[in-house]
Amino acid sequence: MAWGRSRPVEGLRAYRLIAGMWIRSTLTYRASFALTVCGNLLLSGLDFVAILLMFAQVDALGGWTLPEVALLYGLSVTAFGIAQLAFGSVASLGGRVRDGSFDTLLVRPVPVLAQVAADRFALRRLGRGVQGSVVLGWALVAVDVDWGVVKVLLVPVTVVCGAVIFGSLFVAGGAFQFLAQDASEVQNAFTYGGTTLLQYPPTVFGRDLVRGVTFVLPLAFANWVPAAYLLGRPYPLGLPEGAAFAAPLVAVVCAAAAGAVWRAGLRSYRSTGS
Amino acid sequence: MAARPGLVAGVPGRGGGGFRRYATYRVATAAGVFTNTVFGLILVYTYLALWEARPGLGGYDQAQAVTYVWLAQALFAMLAVQGGGFEVELMERVRTGEIAVDLYRPVDPQLWWLANDMGRAVFQLLGRGVVPFLFGALFFPTALPGEPAVWAAFGVSLLLALLVSFAIRYLFALSVFWLLDGQGVGQALMVTGVFCSGMTLPLNAFPGALGDVVRVLPWAAQLQVPADVLMGETAVSGAFAFQAAWAVALLALGRLVQSAATRRVVVQGG
Amino acid sequence: MADAFIELVDVEKVFEVRRKTGFLRRERRSVRAVDSLSFTVARGEMVGYIGPNGAGKSTTIKMLTGILTPSGGRLRVAGIDPSRERTRLAHRMGVVLGQRTTLWWDLPLIDSYRLMHRMYRIPDARYRENLDRLVELLGLADLLDVPVRQLSLGQRMRGDIAAALLHDPEVLYLDEPTIGLDVMSKARVREFLRQLNAERATTVLLTTHDLQDIEQLCSRVMVIDRGRLVYDGALAGLHEVGESERTLVVDLERELPPIEAPAPARVVRVEGPRQWLAFPASESAAGLVARIAAEYPLVDLSVREPDIEAVIARMLDTPADTPDSPPDPAGHTVR
Numbered sequence: 001m002a003w004g005r006s007r008p009v010e011g012l013r014a015y016r017l018i019a020g021m022w023i024r025s026t027l028t029y030r031a032s033f034a035l036t037v038c039g040n041l042l043l044s045g046l047d048f049v050a051i052l053l054m055f056a057q058v059d060a061l062g063g064w065t066l067p068e069v070a071l072l073y074g075l076s077v078t079a080f081g082i083a084q085l086a087f088g089s090v091a092s093l094g095g096r097v098r099d100g101s102f103d104t105l106l107v108r109p110v111p112v113l114a115q116v117a118a119d120r121f122a123l124r125r126l127g128r129g130v131q132g133s134v135v136l137g138w139a140l141v142a143v144d145v146d147w148g149v150v151k152v153l154l155v156p157v158t159v160v161c162g163a164v165i166f167g168s169l170f171v172a173g174g175a176f177q178f179l180a181q182d183a184s185e186v187q188n189a190f191t192y193g194g195t196t197l198l199q200y201p202p203t204v205f206g207r208d209l210v211r212g213v214t215f216v217l218p219l220a221f222a223n224w225v226p227a228a229y230l231l232g233r234p235y236p237l238g239l240p241e242g243a244a245f246a247a248p249l250v251a252v253v254c255a256a257a258a259g260a261v262w263r264a265g266l267r268s269y270r271s272t273g274s
Numbered sequence: 275m276a277a278r279p280g281l282v283a284g285v286p287g288r289g290g291g292g293f294r295r296y297a298t299y300r301v302a303t304a305a306g307v308f309t310n311t312v313f314g315l316i317l318v319y320t321y322l323a324l325w326e327a328r329p330g331l332g333g334y335d336q337a338q339a340v341t342y343v344w345l346a347q348a349l350f351a352m353l354a355v356q357g358g359g360f361e362v363e364l365m366e367r368v369r370t371g372e373i374a375v376d377l378y379r380p381v382d383p384q385l386w387w388l389a390n391d392m393g394r395a396v397f398q399l400l401g402r403g404v405v406p407f408l409f410g411a412l413f414f415p416t417a418l419p420g421e422p423a424v425w426a427a428f429g430v431s432l433l434l435a436l437l438v439s440f441a442i443r444y445l446f447a448l449s450v451f452w453l454l455d456g457q458g459v460g461q462a463l464m465v466t467g468v469f470c471s472g473m474t475l476p477l478n479a480f481p482g483a484l485g486d487v488v489r490v491l492p493w494a495a496q497l498q499v500p501a502d503v504l505m506g507e508t509a510v511s512g513a514f515a516f517q518a519a520w521a522v523a524l525l526a527l528g529r530l531v532q533s534a535a536t537r538r539v540v541v542q543g544g
Numbered sequence: 545m546a547d548a549f550i551e552l553v554d555v556e557k558v559f560e561v562r563r564k565t566g567f568l569r570r571e572r573r574s575v576r577a578v579d580s581l582s583f584t585v586a587r588g589e590m591v592g593y594i595g596p597n598g599a600g601k602s603t604t605i606k607m608l609t610g611i612l613t614p615s616g617g618r619l620r621v622a623g624i625d626p627s628r629e630r631t632r633l634a635h636r637m638g639v640v641l642g643q644r645t646t647l648w649w650d651l652p653l654i655d656s657y658r659l660m661h662r663m664y665r666i667p668d669a670r671y672r673e674n675l676d677r678l679v680e681l682l683g684l685a686d687l688l689d690v691p692v693r694q695l696s697l698g699q700r701m702r703g704d705i706a707a708a709l710l711h712d713p714e715v716l717y718l719d720e721p722t723i724g725l726d727v728m729s730k731a732r733v734r735e736f737l738r739q740l741n742a743e744r745a746t747t748v749l750l751t752t753h754d755l756q757d758i759e760q761l762c763s764r765v766m767v768i769d770r771g772r773l774v775y776d777g778a779l780a781g782l783h784e785v786g787e788s789e790r791t792l793v794v795d796l797e798r799e800l801p802p803i804e805a806p807a808p809a810r811v812v813r814v815e816g817p818r819q820w821l822a823f824p825a826s827e828s829a830a831g832l833v834a835r836i837a838a839e840y841p842l843v844d845l846s847v848r849e850p851d852i853e854a855v856i857a858r859m860l861d862t863p864a865d866t867p868d869s870p871p872d873p874a875g876h877t878v879r
Contacts, residue, residue, distance in 0.1 A: 017662055025650040028691070032455050039461030046465065050474035054320075056481040058327040061320070104646050106611045109634035110663060185305035189312035197316045204323040209315070270613045270627065272559060273606065 007111055014110035018118035026123060033124065040127030044081075047199060048073060048135055062203035067142035068231055069201060074136025075155075075223035076198035079162025080191070081129025087167045089119045090174030091191070094181035097269070106270075113262055116174065145230055154226055154244065161247035162222030166191065168251075168258035169217075175258075175265030194219050202228075202236035210236050221250040303401045306351060310406040314347040318414055324479075332478030337417040338505050342476050344410030345501050348403035349432075352395045353439045353496050355471050356464040360391040360440075361447035365456035368447070374539055384444065384525070384532055391440050417505055424503075427510045431500040434517035438495040441524030442467075448528070451535040471496045478502075492520040548584035548620075549715065549747050550608065555581045555617035557603050557771075577603040579771040580617070587714070588745040590737070592762035592779075594752060596856060600771040601751045605717055608749070609639055622714060635664060638708030642720035645704055647692040653703050654688040657710060664711040671710060678706040681736050698729025705733065709740070716740070718750040722757055734760050755849055767856060775859065780826065788825040788855040791848040792832060793818065797841035805832065817843070825850050 026033050051073060055066045064072075093116055096102040105115045136159075145151065173187030180186075194217070202210050202224045214220040214237055221243075228235050229244030321339040325331055334342065349355075364387060367373045376383055411418060419425065446463045450456050468474060470493035477488050477498040488494060495517040502508040557578040562570045578600045585591055595601050606612040607619060610626035610633055619626065624633045647656040661671045679685050682702040687695060695703060701721060708716060721737075722730045738761060740746050752758060758765055758779055765782055767775035775782060782788075794803065795818050802811040802819065809823035809832050823832055829847050836842060 014663060017659060021648055021651065021655065021659055024655070025648060028650045032457055035455070035458040036461065039458060039465065042465050043461065043468075046469050046474060049469070053475050053480060053484075054324050057331055057479065058324060060327060062323045101644055103606065103611050104639075104641065104644055106630065107609050107634055107637070107639045108663065109631045111631070180301050180305075182299055182302040183305040185302065185309045189309040193309070193312045193316060196313070200316075200320050200323070205316075205319045209319070267613075270611065271615070273603070273612050 011111040011114035015114040015118045018115060019121035022118065022121035023123055036124045037127055040124050041131050044077065044128040044131050047077070047196065048131070051199065062201040064201040064203065064233075067139050067144075068227075069199070070135055070139035071143055071227055071230070072201065072223050073199045074132055074139045075158055075162060075227060076195050077132030078129055078136050079132075079159050079222055080166050080195040081125070081127075081132050082159070082163035083166035083170060084191075085122075085125045085129060086163075087117050087170035087174075088125055089121065090116050090170045091177075091184055091187055092120065093174040094177035094184050097178065098181045102269070112266060113171065117171075143231065145232075151230055154230065158223065158226040158247055161251040164251035165219060165222050165254045166194065168254035169194065171258040172261045175262045178265035178269045190217065198223050207237075214239070218250045218254065221247040306402045307405045310347040310350060310402060311409050314344055314406050314410055317343045317346075318410070332476055333507060334476065334478070334505075335417070337415045338507070339476070340410065340414045341416040341418060341505060342501050344407050344414070344416065345504065346473055346497055347410070348407035349399070349435075349497060349500070350473065351398040351402040353435060353471075354391075354395075354398075354443060355439075355467045355473055355496065357443065357460055357467060359394055359443060360387050361443040361463070362456075362460070364444075364447040365450045365459060368450040369454065369456050377536055377539060384528055387444065388440055391443075392436070395436050419504065419506060424506065428500060428504040431503040431510075431513060431517060434514065434521055435496045435500050437521040438492055438517060438524060441521060441528055442492060444528045445524065445531060448531045448535050451538055466493065467496075470494075472498045476501070478507075492524060495520045547586045549587040549589075549622060550583075550585040550749070551618070551620045552584070553582050553618040555604075555607065555614050555619050557600075557607060557612065558615045576771050578607070578614075578768075581768075581771070581773055582617075583766060583773060583776060585747060585749065587747055588741070589764060590741045590748040590762050591750070592752060592758035592765045593749055593768065594758065594765060594856065595768035599768045601768055602719065603771075604768065605719060605749070605751065609637060609717060610634070635711065636714050638711070638713035638716040640701075640704050640708045640716070640718045640721055642701070642718070642723045645692065645700055646707060647700065647703055649693050650691055652689045652691055653684065653695070656692065656703070656707055657688075660707055660710045666711050670712070674710050674712065675706075678709060681739065682706050683732065696729075698725045698732075701725060701729065701733060702736075705736070709746075712744075713746065715747040715749070718748065720752055721750060722752065722754050730754075730756075737761055755855070759849075767859070769856070782855060782859070783825040783850075785859050788850040788858060789822040790825045790829065790850055792821040792823060792829060792836075793846045793848060794821065794836060794840075794842065795844040797843055800840065803836060803840060806835065825855075 048070075051066075051069060054061060055069075059065070061069060090113075093102070096105075096116070096119070105112050105119075108115065140155065169191050170187070173184075173190060176187065177184060194213070197205070197209075197213065198219055202220070210220070214225075220236060224236055225239060226244045226247060227233075235243055318340055321343055322336060325334065325336045325339045329335070331339075351358075354361075364373075367376065376386075379386070410416060443463065446459055449459055453459060470477075470488055470491055472488075472494070477485065477494055479485075480488055489498070499508070499513050499517055503510060503513050555578060556576065559575045559577055561573050561575050581600075581604065593601055593604070603612065607614050608621060608626060610630035613627040621633060622636055624636075626633050647653065648659070657675060660666070661668075666674070679688065682705065684699075684702060684706060687699055687703065692700060692703065705718075705721065718737075721733055725733065734757065737748060737750075741748055741761075748761075750757065750761070763778065765775065765777065765779050766773060767782065775785060791812075792809075797817065799817050800819075802814055803821065805811065805821055805823075809821050811819055812822045813820040821832070823829065833845065836845075
């Protein structure tokens with residue numbers, strides 16, 4: 001990179017600049033902004049209301065109690081909320097490609113991924129992360145865990161790694177839209193589907209599905225495995241003891257894979273023009 | 275759980291009308307089918323766990339709960355449970371003021387939009403509903419009736435459900451005449467639609483007084499009643515009466531609001 | 545060539561297109577959007593790049609700016625391969641896409657410029673100097689605090705041009721810079737581009753549908769059709785090759801039989817007291833006008849410039865449109 005600055009640093013700087021512009025754009029319509037923040041909070045809260053309704057009828061779901069499920073929910077939604085805030089806009093890449101405005105991003109001297117991720121940066125998405133962390137906070141108090149240093153540290157590490165894993169999904173899904181501009185909904189199956197899946201205990205799901213989200217799309221490391229460690233429950237699929245601490249490694253692998261997919265997608269766009 | 279963005283974004287470039295318009299979005303439709311199936315899969319497992327812990331919840335056995343999940347996924351797009359039907363366009367036209375042009379058309383706006391939405395619904399039932407439903411019926415134990423008469427009754431119930439769904443969305447969309455902002459209205463539509471229709475949990479599994487309330491609201495006519503008709507959980511005549519009553523009441527209310535909105539436009543001069 | 549700022553040698557771009565041929569069958573087909581395109585542009589030149597829709601104009605611009613990677617051939621801008629070093633080149637070029645603003649819709653114009661300032665890392669002093677100059681030349685002083693969505697098309701275009709020039713690019717690509725603008729805005733944009741080119745020696749490549757853009761700005765025109773360069777030379781030569789005609793619209797006092805004009809001018813249409821005469825674009829209208837004014841009861845008249853599409857269409861229909869005809873002695877090549 002020119003001027004001896006690394007691409008990630010350049011990317012972050014550009015992201016900050018562009019996101020800042022969008023925030024100011026949004027704030028020109030203050031009332032609408034306030035309304036949509038509330039709407040977002042409500043909408044993402046519905047998931048948890050459904051869980052509460054279920055627990056109004058039963059004491060345990062798949063053998064997990066309400067605080068335990070709330071812990072899963074909190075970890076999943078908080079991580080997802082962060083990823084969606086940072087990378088959610090990549091999901092609308094297809095529209096930019098379709099209407100041709102993607103080209104204008106390619107003539108700027110900053111990384112395209114940063115521009116796409118910061119595009120239409122929506123502060124209202126804070127709602128989901130906030131709602132998730134409120135549930136997480138309650139769950140951490142309510143669960144019956146013997147907290148030690150390791151377990152306390154594991155919570156923020158898990159949230160960050162989960163955010164990276166979900167962020168990778170957003171980026172890879174966005175790259176897929178270079179090939180199929182109308183297929184943004186496929187991405188929803190993995191991102192929104194993923195965070196929904198992780199809100200319930202692994203014991204609920206079929207073994208093949210659990211295998212899939214552990215080894216193929218390693219979502220399990222965003223909360224199932226670390227939560228099982230915190231709660232002293234058996235790991236899904238009888239994973240080895242250290243699996244709860246593998247999340248950072250999994251997150252790095254996911255990010256690298258997403259980066260590769262992104263570059264391949266961008267390359268194909270630039271050779272086909274879509 | 276069931277609320278997800280992209281349903282609107284997945285259907286690019288609105289404008290024009292009905293079935294044919296939606297039928298061109300082949301890739302978007304395939305993507306939607308895939309997503310509906312994945313969500314169905316996730317929900318099926320959670321419902322199975324719920325009904326295992328509490329057999330007979332809401333009068334359903336496990337097979338019925340599974341059927342409900344796949345039915346919900348199949349009808350999700352058709353009934354525009356979280357919005358994404360004609361009302362997106364209508365709200366935009368109100369917001370931009372283009373609606374004034376529509377008022378000079380020699381057709382009744384409510385009927386015009388209804389026809390438009392029917393076309394969309396038929397396409398989304400066939401294009402997005404059938405595959406997830408067949409997938410569910412193939413890989414999970416379901417409780418589907420064999421008698422053609424029940425399926426016929428289900429068909430009628432579905433038509434009534436669509437009328438209610440349309441009427442609800444028409445009212446929401448008309449509110450933009452006064453609120454001037456479609457975004458908040460769209461979100462309200464989404465929240466109420468997803469929750470009160472029983473997309474997250476069948477309404478008959480809602481506990482206590484909350485359950486008593488949601489089961490008589492118009493949203494119950496969208497998904498819960500057709501599902502119960504199909505699975506023989508309710509008397510057909512009573513179900514039809516419930517749906518028809520809401521349809522008539524809401525469509526009539528829609529006409530009232532429509533004429534108030536028209537007066538408003540005329541007074542403001544467009 | 546040593547002074548070649550933009551250099552293309554046998555550049556081609558092939559797209560794979562999938563076409564539906566049956567209910568489920570699709571056919572793959574290669575489309576050559578650009579075919580063995582070779583030209584050079586010297587530093588400081590101002591070149592018009594024209595051709596019918598779909599001829600390969602925007603594909604060329606996209607390759608020059610690094611948006612698209614050529615399928616073959618050699619392409620250099622300022623010695624840089626655009627597709628390989630896209631971000632590096634971005635600091636040295638400005639791009640204005642007529643139909644597509646890069647300005648922030650809901651924010652005041654000045655905010656977009658501040659973003660450019662930081663995104664391109666323009667030194668403060670130079671940014672202020674450039675901004676002042678551009679604001680003055682493009683008449684933006686009263687618009688800086690206006691949200692972009694409230695600007696007229698012409699104002700927005702001027703705003704976009706300024707945004708593309710804040711970082712002192714060596715080359716400016718303009719795609720239809722005057723499309724949809726009113727006469728005043730067009731004149732202002734053209735005057736500005738002329739000055740920019742003259743005073744700062746910025747290389748300018750512009751695509752347009754407006755022949756007046758070319759007439760008033762470009763000493764050199766390149767015409768592309770079906771991916772191939774079919775003409776490269778002066779505008780006057782284009783008129784010769786294209787045998788293009790201007791139209792004299794004459795309003796007489798009353799309905800009269802067609803005017804007997806000296807050849808090659810001739811009446812092409814009569815409608816009541818109004819008559820249309822076609823005459824070669826390369827000839828002056830003065831003689832014709834004088835003659836008609838002397839012999840007929842004239843009320844009003846106007847001259848219509850030939851439409852660029854018509855010129856090109858006529859040119860492409862001429863037998864000269866064979867791939868390997870020798871260079872024309874007048875200095876422009878007709879292939």
